[in-house]
Amino acid sequence: MKLPIYMDCHATTPVDPRVLDAMLPYFKEEFGNAASKSHSFGWRAEEAVEDSRAKVAALIGASAKELVWTSGATESDNLAIKGVAQFHRQKGRHLITVATEHKAVLDSMHALEREGWAVTVLPVVGDGRVDPAAVKAAIRPDTVLVSVMHANNETGTIQPIEEIGAITRAAGVLFHCDAVQSAGKIPFDVERAQVDLASLSAHKMYGPKGVGALYIRRKPRVRLTAQMDGGGHERGFRSGTLNVPGIVGFGKACELAGAEREAEAARVLALRERLRSGLLAGLDLVTVNGSLEHRLPGNLNVSFAYVEGEALMMAIKDVAVSSGSACTSASLEPSYVLRAMGIGDDLAHSSIRFGLGRFTTAEEVDYVIGLVVAKVKRLRDMSPLYEMVKEGVDLSRVEWANPH
Amino acid sequence: MAYSDKVIDHYENPRNVGSLDKDAADVGTGLVGAPACGDVMKLQIKVSDAGVIEDARFKTFGCGSAIASSSLVTEWVKGKTVAEAMQIKNTDVAQELNLPPVKIHCSVLAEDAIKAAVTDWQRKQQAKAAAPRARGVLEPGL
Numbered sequence: 270m271k272l273p274i275y276m277d278c279h280a281t282t283p284v285d286p287r288v289l290d291a292m293l294p295y296f297k298e299e300f301g302n303a304a305s306k307s308h309s310f311g312w313r314a315e316e317a318v319e320d321s322r323a324k325v326a327a328l329i330g331a332s333a334k335e336l337v338w339t340s341g342a343t344e345s346d347n348l349a350i351k352g353v354a355q356f357h358r359q360k361g362r363h364l365i366t367v368a369t370e371h372k373a374v375l376d377s378m379h380a381l382e383r384e385g386w387a388v389t390v391l392p393v394v395g396d397g398r399v400d401p402a403a404v405k406a407a408i409r410p411d412t413v414l415v416s417v418m419h420a421n422n423e424t425g426t427i428q429p430i431e432e433i434g435a436i437t438r439a440a441g442v443l444f445h446c447d448a449v450q451s452a453g454k455i456p457f458d459v460e461r462a463q464v465d466l467a468s469l470s471a472h473k474m475y476g477p478k479g480v481g482a483l484y485i486r487r488k489p490r491v492r493l494t495a496q497m498d499g500g501g502h503e504r505g506f507r508s509g510t511l512n513v514p515g516i517v518g519f520g521k522a523c524e525l526a527g528a529e530r531e532a533e534a535a536r537v538l539a540l541r542e543r544l545r546s547g548l549l550a551g552l553d554l555v556t557v558n559g560s561l562e563h564r565l566p567g568n569l570n571v572s573f574a575y576v577e578g579e580a581l582m583m584a585i586k587d588v589a590v591s592s593g594s595a596c597t598s599a600s601l602e603p604s605y606v607l608r609a610m611g612i613g614d615d616l617a618h619s620s621i622r623f624g625l626g627r628f629t630t631a632e633e634v635d636y637v638i639g640l641v642v643a644k645v646k647r648l649r650d651m652s653p654l655y656e657m658v659k660e661g662v663d664l665s666r667v668e669w670a671n672p673h
Numbered sequence: 674m675a676y677s678d679k680v681i682d683h684y685e686n687p688r689n690v691g692s693l694d695k696d697a698a699d700v701g702t703g704l705v706g707a708p709a710c711g712d713v714m715k716l717q718i719k720v721s722d723a724g725v726i727e728d729a730r731f732k733t734f735g736c737g738s739a740i741a742s743s744s745l746v747t748e749w750v751k752g753k754t755v756a757e758a759m760q761i762k763n764t765d766v767a768q769e770l771n772l773p774p775v776k777i778h779c780s781v782l783a784e785d786a787i788k789a790a791v792t793d794w795q796r797k798q799q800a801k802a803a804a805p806r807a808r809g810v811l812e813p814g815l
Contacts, residue, residue, distance in 0.1 A: 575734060577712075577734055577735050577739075578736075579737060580684070580735065580737050583676060583681070583684055594711055594736070595710070596736035597736075601778075603711065614708070614710070614711070615709055650690070651732055651733060651740065652732060653715035653732040653734060654708060654713055654734045656715075656732060664708065669704075669707035669708070669709075670703075670704060670705045670707075670789060
């Protein structure tokens with residue numbers, strides 16, 4: 270077992286060696302620009318790109334013609350949201366999304382808000398899911414787009430996208446789904462979910478950073494305004510020389526994910542449950558954030574009451590995880606996702622997110638359980654809050670000296 | 674964000690973690706911060722009759738920088754008079770620990786914690802000084 274141990278797969282994943290092998294020729298001999306139509310360097314690059322396009326499309330049940338390459342999911346989210354909003358500006362200026370969406374979605378929506386669009390941000394219930402009925406109720410005659418992610422990056426919560434897709438289809442409103450954390454991990458099919466646009470990212474599924482895709486439905490045809498002008502690449506949807514090696518890697522990653530998804534999901538789920546039960550057995554006052562039932566198999570987001578997240582991460586150095594604590598954010602705000610789920614700021618500060626994946630082993634999980642249990646106990650011995658609680662003080666009734 | 678060695682040292686080898694008897698007449702307790710903010714420090718000082726801090730203890734709910742800041746001030750106040758302890762500045766703490774700008778507020782809270790502990794001790798001394806007179810009134814015949 271090697272240290273440091275990586276358990277932050279929602280932040281990024283290592284490139285699978287098989288993916289790297291597929292990419293290397295496109296850095297070396299096959300360095301052609303896929304848009305070079307007049308020579309074999311270009312033709313071979315284009316062939317590789319189209320081959321990959323088919324592989325990515327196959328993973329999500331789409332046709333290759335419906336896929337546009339981008340620099341990543343953030344760009345895909347921007348293209349989907351701003352592109353649709355701008356194209357349909359005469360038809361309507363209302364957008365709907367959910368409080369727990371990724372910043373790439375929320376900030377794109379806010380940018381449009383500043384330009385005159387109206388945005389409804391729907392709340393979630395305690396387990397982190399949005400109520401499809403709330404989506405339906407929010408749709409107005411001037412609504413052009415609904416954006417709801419498939420699975421959340423912080424808590425792994427899976428949204429009811431099939432119900433939402435049925436609602437948006439019936440209402441004639443476009444449905445964008447950020448499928449970054451779900452594609453390749455749990456089944457995601459654009460026909461079954463009735464999505465019109467979907468964002469994908471390579472580096473969340475053992476592919477390279479810097480490449481993603483946007484699925485844009487052709488039947489019925491979705492129109493949008495390009496955000497990157499300059500040469501008309503990708504049928505005018507997204508200009509710019511294609512990242513051929515990245516795209517080849519992305520295609521390979523999708524091919525592997527499709528083939529290995531089911532077995533891998535079962536293995537990772539078992540490891541996640543091993544981690545969860547190990548922590549709950551070794552400690553009291555531990556809560557899991559978000560629904561256990563509707564959750565990505567590799568995600569475990571827990572709060573260790575009376576211990577602050579960043580201090581715990583420092584204590585378990587040699588294990589890479591992340592936290593919803595304010596101390597870990599540049600803005601000093603605790604996780605907005607946990608807050609939207611009704612989880613108190615104090616528990617948000619005490620949260621740790623584990624993201625298990627393809628390369629996580631049982632040995633690593635057992636090591637982490639032992640380490641986390643020991644360090645939480647140590648930090649609780651140093652915690653004035655834990656001391657007060659053990660003395661019988663009701664913390665909710667304490668008047669804190671300087672809530673700064 | 675990589676931690677400074679000093680911050681790590683204070684976490685790995687914290688000085689003076691623990692509690693003093695908060696009901697003792699010579700102990701001042703400062704409790705600052707709030708759980709909702711992710712930072713709570715409890716700092717306690719044991720003060721001699723001459724007003725010199727003989728012992729100090731802390732407990733902190735907060736990040737590594739918060740733990741280090743409170744640990745450091747318990748080291749610094751030992752042997753100082755309460756007046757000298759009140760002079761400790763957060764900027765000194767931040768400098769000693771090489772705190773980055775985003776963590777400066779941890780040192781501010783540590784400064785507040787000392788002040789709160791000293792203030793609590795002073796309040797106890799004032800109450801003690803006021804008490805004997807009252808006793809004389811309530812116990813005629815003495």
